[in-house]
Structures are given as C-alpha cells and as structure tokens.
Amino acid sequence: MIDTPGYRRIPSEQERVDWLRLIRTENVGPVTFRQLLGRYGSVGRALEALPELARQGGRAKPLSLYPKAVAERELAALARLGATLVTLVDPAYPPALAAVPDAPPVFSLRGHAYLLEKPTVAIVGARNASANGRTLAERIARGLGEAGFLVASGLARGIDAAAHAGSLAQGTAAVVAGGIDVIYPEENTGLYEDIWQQGVIIAESAPGTQPTARHFPRRNRIISGLALGTVVVEAAERSGSLITARFAGEQGREVMAVPGSPLDPRCRGTNRLIRTGATLVETAEDVIEAVSPMLRRPLSEGTPDLFDQPPVEPDAGTLTQARRQVIELLGPSPVSVDELIRQCQLSPSIVLTVLLEIDLAGRLERLPGNKVALRVVGD
Numbered sequence: 001m002i003d004t005p006g007y008r009r010i011p012s013e014q015e016r017v018d019w020l021r022l023i024r025t026e027n028v029g030p031v032t033f034r035q036l037l038g039r040y041g042s043v044g045r046a047l048e049a050l051p052e053l054a055r056q057g058g059r060a061k062p063l064s065l066y067p068k069a070v071a072e073r074e075l076a077a078l079a080r081l082g083a084t085l086v087t088l089v090d091p092a093y094p095p096a097l098a099a100v101p102d103a104p105p106v107f108s109l110r111g112h113a114y115l116l117e118k119p120t121v122a123i124v125g126a127r128n129a130s131a132n133g134r135t136l137a138e139r140i141a142r143g144l145g146e147a148g149f150l151v152a153s154g155l156a157r158g159i160d161a162a163a164h165a166g167s168l169a170q171g172t173a174a175v176v177a178g179g180i181d182v183i184y185p186e187e188n189t190g191l192y193e194d195i196w197q198q199g200v201i202i203a204e205s206a207p208g209t210q211p212t213a214r215h216f217p218r219r220n221r222i223i224s225g226l227a228l229g230t231v232v233v234e235a236a237e238r239s240g241s242l243i244t245a246r247f248a249g250e251q252g253r254e255v256m257a258v259p260g261s262p263l264d265p266r267c268r269g270t271n272r273l274i275r276t277g278a279t280l281v282e283t284a285e286d287v288i289e290a291v292s293p294m295l296r297r298p299l300s301e302g303t304p305d306l307f308d309q310p311p312v313e314p315d316a317g318t319l320t321q322a323r324r325q326v327i328e329l330l331g332p333s334p335v336s337v338d339e340l341i342r343q344c345q346l347s348p349s350i351v352l353t354v355l356l357e358i359d360l361a362g363r364l365e366r367l368p369g370n371k372v373a374l375r376v377v378g379d
Contacts, residue, residue, distance in 0.1 A: 021071045059362060077206075083207075086107055123233065124153055125233035126241065134159065140283065141166030145169065154174070154176070204219070221251075231281060257281070335372065355372060
C-alpha cells in the first residue's frame with residue numbers, strides 16, 4: 001500500500017538529485033518512472049539500468065542520462081525561489097495525487113505545504129467567463145473553504161481566478177503549467193503573490209519553463225488528481241476544462257457541473273457533462289454532498305508499494321522471445337496492455353519489462369486507458 005510504514009520519508013539531497021535526473025531523462029515519463037521503481041526498487045539502480053534497457057528496446061544511439069550538475073542547479077534555483085522539491089515519498093506528497101497512475105514523481109512547491117493535507121475539490125471553467133459564472137465560482141469556492149476543503153484550480157483568468165479568490169482566506173492550491181516562478185497570465189500576478197503567501201502553488205516543470213500548449217493537459221491531470229472531485233463552471237464544447245473533467249472521471253473522482261443557459265455557448269460543455277452523467281451542482285452544499293462518499297474511502301487504496309524492493313531480473317531467454325512477440329502484436333493503433341498480456345500468454349512482469357524497454361528507446365506511445373501503440377517512424 002502507498003501509505004505503509006517506510007513508504008513516507010524525507011529523501012536525502014542526493015536522492016532528490018537522482019529523482020530529478022530520472023524524471024528529466026529523455027523518454028522517462030511518470031508511468032515509466034513508476035515501472036522503473038517497481039523493477040529496480042530505487043532511483044539510483046534505475047538510473048544505472050536505463051542505457052541498457054533502451055538498447056534492448058531497439059534504441060540506435062546510446063541513451064544519455066540527465067546530467068547531475070543540471071539537476072543540482074535546478075534544486076539550487078528552487079532554494080533561491082523559496083520553493084521546495086516534493087517527491088512521491090515525501091510526507092508532503094498528497095495521497096490522492098499519489099494514487100493517480102501518471103502522477104508526477106516530483107513537483108516543486110511554494111507556499112504552505114500543510115494545506116495539501118486537506119480534502120480537496122477542484123473548480124475549473126471558462127477563461128472568458130460571464131459575470132454570473134465568476135460570482136458563482138467564487139461563492140462555491142468560499143463555501144467549500146469555510147467547510148474545511150482546499151480548492152484547487154489552474155490560475156487561469158476567468159473561473160480559475162474566481163475560485164482562487166473565493167477560497168484564498170481558507171487556503172487555495174494553484175497548479176501552474178510552466179515553472180514555479182513563471183506567472184501566466186501576467187494579469188494574475190497579484191493573485192499569484194497572494195496565493196504564495198496564503199495558499200500553495202505547485203508546478204511539475206523546472207523553474208523558468210514557459211508554458212506551451214502541451215503543458216496544459218499535463219497540468220489539468222494534476223488539478224483533478226489532487227481532488228475528490230472536479231466542478232466545471234461554464235465551459236464551451238471544446239474547452240480545456242472538459243479535459244480536466246475527463247481526467248477526473250478516468251481517475252475515479254467525482255465529476256460535477258453547474259448548469260447554464262442553452263443560449264450561452266460557454267455553457268454547452270457543462271450542460272453536455274450533465275447529460276452524460278456528471279452531477280448537477282449549484283452550491284457548495286451540493287458539492288460537499290457529492291464528494292462525501294469519497295471521504296470515507298482512501299483514494300490510495302490498492303496502490304502498490306514500489307519502493308525498497310529487490311531488483312527483479314527476468315530470464316534473458318524469456319525476454320528475447322517476449323520482445324519478438326510484443327513487437328509483432330504492437331502497431332500504430334492503440335491496444336490495451338491487458339490484451340497484450342492475454343495474447344502473449346506471458347506473465348505481466350515480462351510484458352511490462354518489454355514495454356518499458358521499447359518506451360525508453362522512444363518507440364512506444366502511452367495513451368489514456370492503459371493503452372499503448374508503436375510510434376510511427378518520424379514521430
């Protein structure tokens with residue numbers, strides 16, 4: 001279990017450097033990171049194994065590890081900013097987020113880490129929100145804060161900013177798309193400073209990283225992962241807020257939406273969420289009622305303890321045969337990992353090891369729903 005004795009601990013400075021080196025190395029994403037820990041038991045042993053794993057997966061040129069000196073500079077930059085690096089084993093890492101399969105192995109934090117111990121609800125919505133939408137988001141956020149919840153959002157203009165403002169006095173969490181020191185949009189500079197002093201700010205990217213389009217979905221899965229449930233207030237049919245709602249559903253969290261006028265295009269996404277099963281909410285009390293059942297069951301339940309395990313080395317002959325089978329079954333169309341295991345008729349650990357090798361070689365694409373596909377040459 002994720003919260004068993006010995007799992008939570010404060011890593012040494014050298015361990016933090018190793019954690020950064022592993023997650024910042026090319027082709028190592030959050031899912032791959034966890035699988036490496038599951039096989040090798042420590043980030044140090046995983047780092048040593050990376051080049052050979054990538055070679056076995058078919059990588060043509062040697063895999064270069066993320067430089068130790070660069071990782072040390074990142075930690076030093078965080079210290080200068082008054083920020084800290086939180087790893088998956090840190091006591092400050094929220095158990096709800098740790099239960100998400102692709103949770104960030106590390107994130108930087110500014111502000112009051114103790115706030116992450118509170119039960120959390122995410123509130124997201126349109127950037128070009130109406131006056132009524134902003135008022136309602138602020139009112140719901142304030143009510144949740146007064147009831148003892150932490151309100152999480154993405155520091156965007158519109159609904160996000162209103163949710164942060166409403167819950168600021170009781171504690172709010174802002175998950176930013178770029179580095180911990182990069183404020184986007186700039187108009188929220190004052191709000192960012194207020195959250196730094198009274199709330200908590202989280203960033204997955206290194207300091208100084210400017211947010212780009214690909215960063216926002218990654219940020220959104222953290223917002224939903226922190227929370228028992230996500231409330232959407234005004235969202236167009238192709239809104240990024242709907243991505244956050246989708247992540248919440250995939251993570252087994254409550255999805256809630258505030259209904260709006262069918263004449264307002266900003267409400268079409270929220271109304272569609274309700275038609276397809278999201279809980280209709282209008283007040284903080286509605287939200288609390290919807291997430292209350294989740295307070296009674298730990299979100300970390302069923303999450304494996306990946307740490308401090310002895311290395312598991314599959315038989316070389318079996319692996320050679322398994323590589324041929326897995327590569328033959330993979331293609332550009334997504335297939336579930338469970339189906340691969342079923343058709344290979346090999347143990348899950350063997351198939352996962354082969355997928356890990358192919359991933360580190362840069363030849364595998366991981367998709368939602370525990371699906372994988374072979375990258376098309378030139379991707």
